Amino acid sequence: MPGQRRRPTTHDVAKAAGVSAATVSYVLNDTPGRRIGAETRDRVTAAADALGYRPQLAGRTLRMGRSNVVALILPEWPIGTGLSAVLEGLARELSPYGYSLALVPTSAAEHVVAHVAQSLAPAAIIVFDPEEAPERVPHHVPLMIGIADMPGTFAGARYNFQKRMAAMQINYLVDRGHTRIGYARSNNEHLRLFVTARAEGAMTAAAERGIPDLVFFDMNAALDDATAALRYFQAQGLTAIAAYNDETALPLIGAAQRNAIRVPEDIAIIGLDGMPSGEFSFPALTTIHQDSAVMTKQWTEHVMALIDDQPTPSLEMMGLAELIERESV
Amino acid sequence: MPGQRRRPTTHDVAKAAGVSAATVSYVLNDTPGRRIGAETRDRVTAAADALGYRPQLAGRTLRMGRSNVVALILPEWPIGTGLSAVLEGLARELSPYGYSLALVPTSAAEHVVAHVAQSLAPAAIIVFDPEEAPERVPHHVPLMIGIADMPGTFAGARYNFQKRMAAMQINYLVDRGHTRIGYARSNNEHLRLFVTARAEGAMTAAAERGIPDLVFFDMNAALDDATAALRYFQAQGLTAIAAYNDETALPLIGAAQRNAIRVPEDIAIIGLDGMPSGEFSFPALTTIHQDSAVMTKQWTEHVMALIDDQPTPSLEMMGLAELIERESV
DNA sequence: CTGTTAGCGCCTTCAC
């Protein structure tokens, strides 16, 4: 019966190949500065293969003082934030480099980051909430921080990037002739950092385009709030709304429809995210799409550079966000 | 400078507390069958606290032959499957038990499950694709398998549960007086297991209600496919459609609107999932909501029971799925 | 009730 035997170790492989355990390690790790005879090498790999040998990470971690795990501190964001795409994407991207992603909820311990740094000995830690971050991080564990403009920050989560996406919304509306513009913010407290960043970006962009008085409204993603928002914006004589994200924009479109407000004729609406369902609303939602695949690839390269102590690649924001023109503007 | 020192170990704590390393282990782990003097215990906890000691998991794992990681083999499902909610939920639920969730993409290795079982020595492995599963799993690593009706299977992913949800759709439609019913299947190959299960459930339920000829249509989640589906279903004289999920239902609603087909008057539509955006479509989508919070809680209890070698709790399907009556039926 | 010891699997320095 397979799977009952003790897991094979380097020694088992060594014995089977007729060499020492050290040689096995050299061969399987391609240790630099160690030249092993081709014939020996073959014997070792063959034996390892035959036994189904896989290095046990715990041993390696203990020896090295560092695991090949990248820990991600789960932020308390609501689902549908694109967080899921990030999680899956990172896990997949990290894998070919030999790293795996461990999810650790913020609630796991008092000082999560410090705790994780010690107990998991991760190769790197990814944390989105900057408040978690500056704690004393023992040892030399690279840290990536979301939503802040500092070294070791992901492109897609940078404060500046959030601002630029919101600016894209405003600029598109202005390009289409709108001058009286409103901005619908999300009420969600967990999203505050993003909301602040985007609202600021929208305001700056508006000002640059000669619109000093961007009108704000705070709402939940629900029909009644959306109806109130619409009434408010229309009372202000606005002709266009930029929404914090698609989840905020979609109820606005739904509310418009229910109140016989025509979109975009009476009021134009632009979202941000590129959620699939935005394609099927009526009218279909014009929005800014964030390419999470490109994003997670960038993040991974960033993390890998930090781990290898190499200069981090420049934060290229091209291609991360893209306008999707549909019907709502 | 904090964080430059070597991470504190049991020996450091032992020295600080004036006891041996073993005693530290006993105290901090509350080792059963070991009675430690209250005074000693206090000295140890105080010292551990003062040093900011956290057990290094690698050492424990090596010693125990088992880590406190639960590995989840990432299925190749498209995003928006509710997979994200599962990932986050599991991570959060597992945490209080002292376990963390590691994400491993299917592509990580040839025989992922076997590989992970050996290299990570996880406390349990969660794998959704049954094709990955039956490989020889070395050692005694409990395995949970999705979308199959066998012991060690999650309630929310069971074949039978999928069928029951689809049956709920059909029964609701029949209860509302519909007798000519269509079923819109997703074309997505990665979803085939779910699609098959749900379609089967719908068919069985329909037959039980005296509808032997459920009409199927395969489509992608896109407007043109949805339009074709609508045409097809209407040509068959149907009055109601059950959709594989909300992501399939939403384009149907969008297409109806664009083609002046009234929902539910001309044709009723019911989804499955309870995606937030279903609330804002026009008409709002009637659907079956899967409570992922309840689900992940159940899964966690299941995994924990398996790990502790206790009888697994019965699979309670109550409360997992719930009808949300809105406007589209 | 507490301390000593040994060893989990791996990698690396040193000797050959």
Added chain:
DNA sequence: GTGAAGGCGCTAACAG
């Protein structure tokens, strides 16, 4: 080019 030995941090068996 290869082997032997030690130790990373932790816990379980064994002494005291």
